[in-house]
């Protein structure tokens with residue numbers, strides 16, 4: 001055995017014993033788009049996650065530097081960088097969770113749907129590679145427009161014969177993160193205690209926070225306050241896009257949200273009970289084939305898609321109003337995936 005092989009073997013044994021000592025299995029997480037605005041801080045946060053034993057950072061450029069940088073952090077996850085099509089297979093092989101923040105972000109004046117023309121093709125190609133190299137991975141889709149990119153991935157997986165609706169997630173955690181922050185500020189309650197489900201999709205009015213179910217409950221908020229909180233949550237992404245003035249969209253809060261959701265997926269895979277997060281998944285909660293709602297995560301991904309619970313009249317109206325836009329975004333994704 002060469003000295004470098006011996007070092008790798010020793011490293012592997014050490015990581016295995018560390019994972020065993022913590023009582024959880026080896027888990028490989030791959031980030032596609034890892035050198036980008038979201039990808040870099042997300043790589044940092046996943047390197048800090050004790051459930052990750054192997055962290056695979058893939059992008060079309062820049063990953064050797066990001067991987068070298070993140071790899072120096074003294075946590076157990078072994079970090080490897082992969083760059084370009086030739087290395088995509090190796091990046092994905094054996095992955096338990098694949099997080100996808102690859103693609104272009106919005107500039108002021110754009111809708112998320114304006115990103116479709118570029119990002120749809122990127123997501124389609126990456127999904128084909130996932131079907132080939134890690135068909136059993138849980139896929140966390142961040143690339144916008146999420147309302148369409150998730151249906152695109154589903155169609156690609158169906159064509160490849162690998163589709164399992166339990167394993168495909170649109171990441172809507174940032175909407176929940178925002179709703180919690182804005183609610184805590186307005187209701188004057190400790191933000192760390194707050195929970196707010198957010199349902200529907202991930203664009204404008206398709207984002208429907210259910211403040212009537214927010215905890216801790218408060219009667220300090222008027223109907224006007226709830227309307228304003230709802231609008232701010234729906235426009236949260238645009239607020240950041242405008243503040244960044246042409247330099248992209250949310251990256252740091254998104255990396256945090258992506259890390260929260262990936263951690264929930266890993267805990268579910270590891271058999272931790274009662275892991276519930278909102279996510280945009282295949283659904284029968286409404287007549288729409290994909291819909292975000294609370295989801296219980298388990299050893300195979302989605303264990304249960306939870307219903308909406310009781311809605312206020314304002315939320316019922318919001319639900320009806322979002323269906324047209326969400327339906328056409330889903331159909332647009334399906335059509336794209338099957339046409340090209």
Ligand code: NAD
Nearest residue numbers: 033035036037038059101102103104105142143144174254
């Ligand atoms: P960015 O431009 O900073 O980074 C994107 C990265 O993707 C770049 O490093 C780029 O090289 C890489 N990339 C492009 N094509 C690729 C391919 N074929 N394979 C692998 N990597 C590829 O953008 P960002 O700010 O990180 O945003 C990324 C995406 O996430 C955007 O579509 C944005 O709209 C979306 N987003 C979603 C949410 C959400 O809540 N779901 C929140 C924020 C941003």
Ligand code: LMR
Nearest residue numbers: 106144236237238249250
């Ligand atoms: C967000 O909600 O921040 C993201 O979807 C990015 C965007 O374009 O707003």
